[in-house]
Structures are given as structure tokens and as C-alpha cells.
Amino acid sequence: MKAIIKDNILYINKEDLPQYQKGKSVVRNNYFWALKSISDYAPMNGDWEFSTEVWIALNRMLLFFTNSGYLGYRETVLEFSDDTLIPDILRSSSTKL
DSSP: OBEEEETTEEEEOGGGSOOOOTTSOHHHHHHHHHHHHHOSBOOTTSOEEEEGGGHHHHHHHHHHHHHHSSSOHHHHSEEEOTTOOOOGGGGGGEEEO
């Protein structure tokens, strides 16, 4: 998931966010609701925002869903641009583009 950090807020690109699909994959829908529940701001058609207070929870959740094997790697790993310094707390669930 493409992500950026601005003013200590992590933004996940709206195009990379999981989609809730009624009657579809339970794992994917649980992932959607879990991410949404810890976000600070999750507009329907915008980037989701995560403050530093939830980064440890976000990191643990991303690692859990990555290791479950039910979702693709690109769906559960934060992707940052080469010039971004990845915070230590998010390093294990992140990569560079």
C-alpha cells in the first residue's frame, strides 16, 4: 500500500486501501474493518490517516495479516518512496517503492 508521512501523520493511498465487499472474503472484510477502526480519519473516497499513537497497532496488524497468507503482500505492506525515512516502529511492515 503506497504511504506517505507528513507532519507525523501516516497517509495510506486511497487506491491501495482494502475494499469492503458484502458477502465476499471474511478475511478481507475483517482487514478492512480492522484498518478502519484504528485510523484517525477514514473518508469514503480519500486517503486514510493514522497518527503516531496507533503506529504500533498498525504495524502489528499489518504483520499479522501479512503472515496469515490470505492476503497479498502488496495489500499488507506499506510502500514508501526512496526519499522517505521509515520510522523504526513501522520498519518491519514497510518497504521502499
